[in-house]
Amino acid sequence: MNHSVEVGEVPVAVEEIHAEMVSSVWKVLVAPGSQVAAGDTLVILESMKMEIPVLTERAGTVAELHVIEGEVLQEGDLIATVTV
Structure with missing residues (x-):
């Protein structure tokens, strides 16, 4: 889900990344403040013995x-917020 918010007078787009299914967080690959490119993996989830990478859609900062x-x-839980 994407939003636009005002920070001072500069509009900032926000990408919220949500879980698409019931799963557990197997590995966290980024920290707040990390710069990410479109398609970067933020976390890896595990569900039914499968590893599921969670990717960003756009470049920005975690x-x-x-x-x-x-x-x-x-399903639907918020995983990360990325400003773009």
Whole structure:
């Protein structure tokens, strides 16, 4: 999901990245403040013995990471927020 917000007088687009299925966070690959390119992997989820990479759609900066390794996610849970 993408949003636009105002920070001072500069518009900033925000990409929210959500879990697409029930899964657990196997590995976190970025930290808040990390610069990411479109298609970079932020975290790797595990579901039914399969590893599922969670990718960014656009380049930007990881504003917030909302998960930790080992956490169980439900479909729709917020994983990360990226400012673009």
